[in-house]
Amino acid sequence: MTAAGLLPIVIGGSVAITGLYLLRMRRRQVVVPFAALWQQVTRESESRKLWRRLRRLLSWLVQILVLLLVCAALGDPRPDVWLREPMTLAIVVDRSASMSGQTADGGTRLDAARVRVQQELAGLGPVDQAVIIAAGEEVGVLAPRSGDTAALSAALAGLAPSHGEADLVRALALAEHAVAESPGPRVLVVTDGALDDGGLAALRRCTGGAIPCQIVVTDGATSNLAITAFAARRYPNARDKVEVLAEVRNLGDEPAAVWLDVEADGVSVGRRRLELQPGESRREALADLEAARARFVARLESVDDPAQGISNDLGPAFDDIAYAVVPPLSPLAVAVVTDGTDLFLEAALLTQGDHVELTGVSPAEAVAGHAALREADVVVFDVGDGPLPAVLPEAHVLIFDPWRTASSPCPIAKRADVRRPFLTEWLRDHPALAHVVLKDVNISRGTTFALEPGDQALVRTLGEPIVVLRERGDHGLVAVGFDPRQSDLPLRVAFPVFIDNVLRYFEQREPGFVASVALGGSRELALADLGVGTEGVSRVAVRAPDGTVRGQPVEDGRIRLRALVPGFYEIRPEGGDDSDDARAAEDPRSPDRPIMAELAVNQTGTMASDLHSRLDDVDPAALAGDAPEGAPVGEGPLWTALLLVAAAVVVIEWATYHRRITV
Amino acid sequence: MALRARAAAPGADDGTLFDEAFLAKLELLHVIARRLFRGRQRAERKTRKIGSGLEFADHREYSPGDDIRYLDWTAWVRLRHRLIRLYEEDEDLPIRIVVDVSESMTTRGRAKLRYARQIAAALAYVGLANLDRVGLTCTSGTTFDTLPAVRGKGRIFKVFEFLRAVKPGGATDLRAGLSRVAAQSSQPGLTVVISDFYDMQAFEGLNLLRFRRHDPVAIQVIDPVEADPRGSGLRGDVTVVDCEGGSHREVTVSARTLEAYAAAHERFCAALESNCRSRGIHYVRAPIDVPFDDLVLRMFRMGGILL
Numbered sequence: 001m002t003a004a005g006l007l008p009i010v011i012g013g014s015v016a017i018t019g020l021y022l023l024r025m026r027r028r029q030v031v032v033p034f035a036a037l038w039q040q041v042t043r044e045s046e047s048r049k050l051w052r053r054l055r056r057l058l059s060w061l062v063q064i065l066v067l068l069l070v071c072a073a074l075g076d077p078r079p080d081v082w083l084r085e086p087m088t089l090a091i092v093v094d095r096s097a098s099m100s101g102q103t104a105d106g107g108t109r110l111d112a113a114r115v116r117v118q119q120e121l122a123g124l125g126p127v128d129q130a131v132i133i134a135a136g137e138e139v140g141v142l143a144p145r146s147g148d149t150a151a152l153s154a155a156l157a158g159l160a161p162s163h164g165e166a167d168l169v170r171a172l173a174l175a176e177h178a179v180a181e182s183p184g185p186r187v188l189v190v191t192d193g194a195l196d197d198g199g200l201a202a203l204r205r206c207t208g209g210a211i212p213c214q215i216v217v218t219d220g221a222t223s224n225l226a227i228t229a230f231a232a233r234r235y236p237n238a239r240d241k242v243e244v245l246a247e248v249r250n251l252g253d254e255p256a257a258v259w260l261d262v263e264a265d266g267v268s269v270g271r272r273r274l275e276l277q278p279g280e281s282r283r284e285a286l287a288d289l290e291a292a293r294a295r296f297v298a299r300l301e302s303v304d305d306p307a308q309g310i311s312n313d314l315g316p317a318f319d320d321i322a323y324a325v326v327p328p329l330s331p332l333a334v335a336v337v338t339d340g341t342d343l344f345l346e347a348a349l350l351t352q353g354d355h356v357e358l359t360g361v362s363p364a365e366a367v368a369g370h371a372a373l374r375e376a377d378v379v380v381f382d383v384g385d386g387p388l389p390a391v392l393p394e395a396h397v398l399i400f401d402p403w404r405t406a407s408s409p410c411p412i413a414k415r416a417d418v419r420r421p422f423l424t425e426w427l428r429d430h431p432a433l434a435h436v437v438l439k440d441v442n443i444s445r446g447t448t449f450a451l452e453p454g455d456q457a458l459v460r461t462l463g464e465p466i467v468v469l470r471e472r473g474d475h476g477l478v479a480v481g482f483d484p485r486q487s488d489l490p491l492r493v494a495f496p497v498f499i500d501n502v503l504r505y506f507e508q509r510e511p512g513f514v515a516s517v518a519l520g521g522s523r524e525l526a527l528a529d530l531g532v533g534t535e536g537v538s539r540v541a542v543r544a545p546d547g548t549v550r551g552q553p554v555e556d557g558r559i560r561l562r563a564l565v566p567g568f569y570e571i572r573p574e575g576g577d578d579s580d581d582a583r584a585a586e587d588p589r590s591p592d593r594p595i596m597a598e599l600a601v602n603q604t605g606t607m608a609s610d611l612h613s614r615l616d617d618v619d620p621a622a623l624a625g626d627a628p629e630g631a632p633v634g635e636g637p638l639w640t641a642l643l644l645v646a647a648a649v650v651v652i653e654w655a656t657y658h659r660r661i662t663v
Numbered sequence: 664m665a666l667r668a669r670a671a672a673p674g675a676d677d678g679t680l681f682d683e684a685f686l687a688k689l690e691l692l693h694v695i696a697r698r699l700f701r702g703r704q705r706a707e708r709k710t711r712k713i714g715s716g717l718e719f720a721d722h723r724e725y726s727p728g729d730d731i732r733y734l735d736w737t738a739w740v741r742l743r744h745r746l747i748r749l750y751e752e753d754e755d756l757p758i759r760i761v762v763d764v765s766e767s768m769t770t771r772g773r774a775k776l777r778y779a780r781q782i783a784a785a786l787a788y789v790g791l792a793n794l795d796r797v798g799l800t801c802t803s804g805t806t807f808d809t810l811p812a813v814r815g816k817g818r819i820f821k822v823f824e825f826l827r828a829v830k831p832g833g834a835t836d837l838r839a840g841l842s843r844v845a846a847q848s849s850q851p852g853l854t855v856v857i858s859d860f861y862d863m864q865a866f867e868g869l870n871l872l873r874f875r876r877h878d879p880v881a882i883q884v885i886d887p888v889e890a891d892p893r894g895s896g897l898r899g900d901v902t903v904v905d906c907e908g909g910s911h912r913e914v915t916v917s918a919r920t921l922e923a924y925a926a927a928h929e930r931f932c933a934a935l936e937s938n939c940r941s942r943g944i945h946y947v948r949a950p951i952d953v954p955f956d957d958l959v960l961r962m963f964r965m966g967g968i969l970l
Contacts, residue, residue: 027900027901027902027913028899028900028901028902029901029902029903029904029911030897030901030902030903030904031770031904031905031906032770032889032903032904032905032906033766033767033768033770033859033861033886033889033905033906033907034767034859034861034889034905035903035904035905035910035911035912036861036863036905036910037924037927037928037931038903038912038914038924039910039912040927041914041920041923041924041927042912042913042914042920
């Protein structure tokens with residue numbers, strides 16, 4: 001109702017109230033036996049006469065106030081925030097690790113984000129709705145879509161920074177999907193701007209999309225020292241020793257000093273003081289550490305006495321610690337198919353370390369299919385005049401003179417027989433030929449090979465390949481086109497070096513040990529990459545650093561790892577033996593079960609630790625302005641509140657009338 | 664109207680005013696009175712009349728015409744003053760009971776008037792039973808009915824009839840009423856005034872009786888609700904109208920006002936009591952929630968008031 005329409009009501013009501021009020025002022029008569037006493041009493045209160053008149057006036061004013069409130073309610077006054085079209089707001093809160101950085105007022109960036117979200121919720125109208133999405137490594141709905149601002153605000157209490165990057169790609173997709181079909185869709189992203197490339201791209205797509213999308217930046221101090229890399233490995237030639245590499249980077253804008261402390265199974269094994277310029281990274285290696293210690297932890301500690309102009313501010317703590325696991329020592333199974341006449345080959349193999357497990361197989365057994373050939377990592381065929389099996393085993397194969405007979409299982413085709421070939425060219429940079437000199441090698445006879453795409457001719461004789469490397473799938477094949485017995489190569493140093501190089505090359509082609517992975521909500525991980533076999537294991541139990549244990553099925557030797565907390569994760573077999581007795585024998589999730597594999601989970605990397613906002617070049621129109629003004633009443637039409645106020649005033653007036661507070 | 668209940672029709676309660684129970688109480692009062700004052704002679708109450716009695720009372724200046732036999736010669740010889748000796752004259756002392764029947768006694772269903780009439784009847788009965796001469800007067804601003812003094816217990820029914828027949832009404836004017844009583848009394852005596860004394864000049868009437876050598880007794884009948892109306896539920900803006908006409912006043916009644924009124928009423932009663940006691944006038948406060956026979960007995964025990 002308009003003001004012009006309300007005016008007659010106000011006037012008429014005022015007149016009516018005034019008339020009724022005057023009628024009410026006609027006093028009732030009370031007959032008393034002795035009025036003189038009443039006169040005496042009232043004479044004593046004459047001084048309050050003015051106040052009594054004022055009270056009567058107050059009573060009349062209260063009645064008029066009630067009328068005005070009711071008329072105001074009839075006018076259905078509502079603030080602008082209520083009159084606009086309904087809005088559906090999706091608030092995406094960045095809870096990445098960088099949000100634990102400080103702001104100018106001393107709080108964290110996440111605290112500032114929480115305050116801003118509270119302000120946004122306070123500005124919602126009665127028909128507006130909002131959904132709050134938390135974007136960490138995992139994307140989750142912090143508060144489902146609702147118009148209940150109290151419930152939405154309460155959900156913010158559970159907002160905490162994660163340990164990794166924010167997955168804004170999925171978070172924004174979820175936000176847009178949540179509001180796409182709703183009236184007045186809008187997406188508000190509250191972030192510090194320290195995003196990875198994917199998040200930045202997703203944010204740009206969102207701000208340029210069909211749904212209005214704005215950004216609130218809650219950045220702050222950018223000083224941060226971080227461990228950006230940390231790994232441990234065994235020495236290739238001394239597998240009882242390990243070396244540790246740690247990379248520390250100054251991501252701040254001023255020089256900084258820090259202590260880097262490395263512990264192995266709780267014992268400090270190295271402590272170094274680093275001074276880094278802005279943007280500088282320093283790699284520190286700790287050599288010749290005992291491999292008996294499997295768990296390594298690197299920590300950054302503040303320097304108590306920094307030099308002038310050097311900062312000792314480490315920034316947020318999430319990247320001041322890193323974890324690494326020493327890879328397990330796994331043996332290399334080598335099967336040698338030989339007739340026992342090539343002692344030079346056997347001597348070259350026996351020079352390998354303990355990690356090489358040699359198994360000798362006669363050519364006849366090899367033809368029949370020996371079990372050692374099926375389990376071997378590398379099979380060496382040096383059969384001389386003996387037969388070759390019809391099919392080569394599923395392993396890395398080093399085969400000498402495969403085409404001495406018309407038929408051969410060697411997949412590398414024969415090109416031509418060569419008499420007295422000379423080794424004229426060889427790939428000196430190939431690992432298989434490292435430190436190998438083949439000059440002036442005398443060979444009685446040999447065969448050259450026909451190359452196929454992908455094949456590498458390691459050695460040539462006048463341009464024709466005589467030693468070829470073929471790699472297909474998981475296995476490699478090195479075919480040597482001559483018999484060592486028909487050459488003087490075994491008499492040279494190059495022979496055992498060549499044998500060692502080939503074995504090491506094949507060994508390095510085996511799945512590498514994954515010493516550490518980055519944080520992630522769901523990542524596929526091959527157990528073989530952890531250096532463990534998966535035969536007979538259908539489920540594993542993964543114990544996180546926070547003590548939680550999660551069972552995971554093993555499919556094709558792979559599990560899905562949910563790693564949201566940095567630290568050491570223990571993987572134990574669970575139900576590998578499907579028998580009931582085995583199940584009942586022990587709790588599969590018991591920490592007493594032997595650890596099958598161990599894995600270190602670390603921060604995402606440099607990008608996650610960089611606290612600088614990358615939103616400097618974002619369109620200013622995409623940035624949200626100041627927080628909206630809070631709605632005067634949380635929910636419900638204002639006229640209801642006005643009527644309640646009017647009713648309250650009437651009740652108060654009624655109660656006070658009978659106590660002579662108002663008249 | 665909180666302080667005045669719906670007015671009862673005149674004479675509506677007259678049938679139960681002096682019923683059998685009332686008469687039984689009167690007889691009990693009489694027996695108690697005889698036990699309390701055993702040994703005293705009936706009707707031997709002395710007047711203060713100066714006359715030809717035997718007991719010396721006072722002197723006064725001689726004036727021509729006085730009986731020279733009463734001249735105090737001893738004083739004349741010693742002081743050369745001619746003084747006449749005065750003697751108290753033994754005579755029956757009449758009892759006059761004055762009942763205020765003004766409009767103020769009729770509020771709240773004539774409760775105070777009923778109570779006053781019962782007290783008057785009780786005192787009259789005791790007096791008649793003691794062979795005193797008892798007269799009654801009902802007075803107000805518009806009424807002045809008198810029952811001449813009668814003697815003998817058998818006249819009590821005449822007293823009842825007189826009290827029952829009286830027409831209440833009019834303003835309280837005790838000064839005029841008591842002045843008229845004093846003027847009509849040929850012989851001073853015990854004058855019991857039963858009233859609420861809601862009259863600023865009431866004490867002057869009592870004082871006038873005392874001046875005329877009466878022995879006044881003031882019995883103030885009080886309705887507790889009228890004395891302290893805080894529990895009456897009276898609130899708000901009212902016009903207070905005096906039941907006896909004329910005066911009215913606009914009052915905003917609050918708890919504080921009622922409290923002030925109760926205090927003022929108490930001060931008013933205390934002032935009346937103080938004035939009475941300072942002048943040797945017996946004063947009895949009679950709340951109507953106290954049974955009338957208890958009140959009369961209390962008066963007996965006070966001694967010297969009635970017997």
